[in-house]
Amino acid sequence: MKFTLFIALRYLFSKRKQTFISVISAVSILGITIGVASLVIALALVSGFQGEIQGKVLRATSAIMASPVSSRGIEDWKELCHRLEKFSFVKRAYPQAIIQALASSEYDIKPIMLRGLDPENLPDWIGGLMEGGIVIGDKLMEELGISPGDFITVYLPSVELTPFGPRAKARRVKVTGAFSSGLYILDNTSGAFPIGRGRELFSIKPEVNYINIDVDDIYRAEEYSKILDKEFPDLIFTPWNVINRTLFESLKLEKRIIFLVIALIVVVAALNIIASLVLLVMEKIKDIGILMSMGARRNDIAKIFMAQGTFIGIIGVLLGEIIGILASWAASTFRLIRIPADIYQIGYVPFHVKPLEAAGVGIFALIISFLSTIYPARKASKIDPSEAIRYE
């Protein structure tokens, strides 16, 4: 072992003459630990939300949605799907209808987004589409105060002429069941019916006004959309992350701000490292002189204190990472923090530690710790050995 490391380790772990220095060293380790743990937990929280919401959004929509430039719907969807599926990155393309309407029961009236879904390509959160009616989200069913088998009135956004003059188009339909996707906005505001039954149920045509496209890599959805845009001038392709851009952007911004704020804890802890090292240099001034008289170079002296401060950083980072990862794991696994699902889309706070982020936090804290050793180490290396030996 290099003697600088030998001395630094001994200084770190032996009892100080001045307990104040041990206390302040302990405080700096604690500071780094708290800072790193907080950063790991906070980033895990935002990542958890991001992941959870992204997962739910992707379950509710497809990677890319194609809609017609005109508002008349898509008549030739079969052919379009066929053409789309010829692209190597398209896993499948299937039709969908979306109708904005109002659902009315005896008790309440609520907005509803009715989706006409392809029974061959049902998302997994829908148990099944029963013939002869619609299924709606369980939360919506609750709010409308109905049970499976009941009828609701659906008011459609078009007008029809009746003997009593023009009136909003309304149809009575049977609610055959409920689904629960876990995404509040879906369970609270949507319903679904088998595509192809739109004409029968709601007298709409054409039956299809969107095409869902699943791709091989959802993170390249934006890039794929651009390629498709060029090939199909009559369609508008919107990737999943653009549909929910505000949501994802705000989560990203939140992550950055959280990082900046909590990183301050690490910076304050680094100030403690500086203080403890400066005091240590003062206490060890005589040792420094002696080591120089034995032939230690100024660089060696600097290295002793740099190693010392970096050890403080390493211990703090290791403890912080362990605490942060364990706390995140526990909070997520045991769903320790409950939140209202109607606001946050999820019933508990999810934590997801991304290895790269946790490593980044550690490296950041280590760099800050290392930087804070530079001033005290330089100070130590500038000491005049002759004066230091005579120092009382």
Place this chain on the structure above:
Amino acid sequence: MNDKIVLENIYKSYYLAGVTTEVLSGVNLKVEENETLAIVGPSGVGKTTLLHIMGTLMKPTSGKIYIDGLDISTLGDDALSSFRNKKIGFVFQFHHLLPEFTALENVMMPLLIRGNDGAEEKAAEMLKLVGLGGKEKHRPSQLSGGERQRVAVARAIVTRPSILLADEPTGNLDWKTSEGVLDLLFSLKEEFSITMVIVTHNRHVAEKCGKIYLLERGKIRCYTD
């Protein structure tokens, strides 16, 4: 006899709080190989300063220092450190052992700085030689004053330096312990053919040396001739 250390017209002044104090004003001194030389003089006259200049711990304001014929002002900081490590051993008035380290580790330290293999064996051997076999694991706080100074002596010569500079090596010890440490110093000096310079204001110590120099008012003169 070869000249081991040559000081040529050494001046040293300190600048403190706006006042310049000249401590050494033209010191000329030759220390021959293997000789033992004492520098005596009243307190505060600059004996330690002179010793530190000889030991390359301090640069003179002006003047030249030659060790083994080499003008040490030509050496850079790092070269000087390694030069000290190889050629010079120091023994101070207060043992100046590193309190966090055991006796053995303290003796090993100069070898570790040099990056030598087998530091532990050499240090253990040296501790035995100074009569401290069995006390390797003791911290300085667990040793008596005389034992600490013996560890300091072992540390100074474990690198087999050709020059030993001792600053009041027994100044902090009672008479009987002093005798023991002095005997040790002189016997080791003989055994390893070391050139030794002792700064002291103890006449008894000085008289054991081959030559005595008196430092007074910034000048040095030979006392024995």
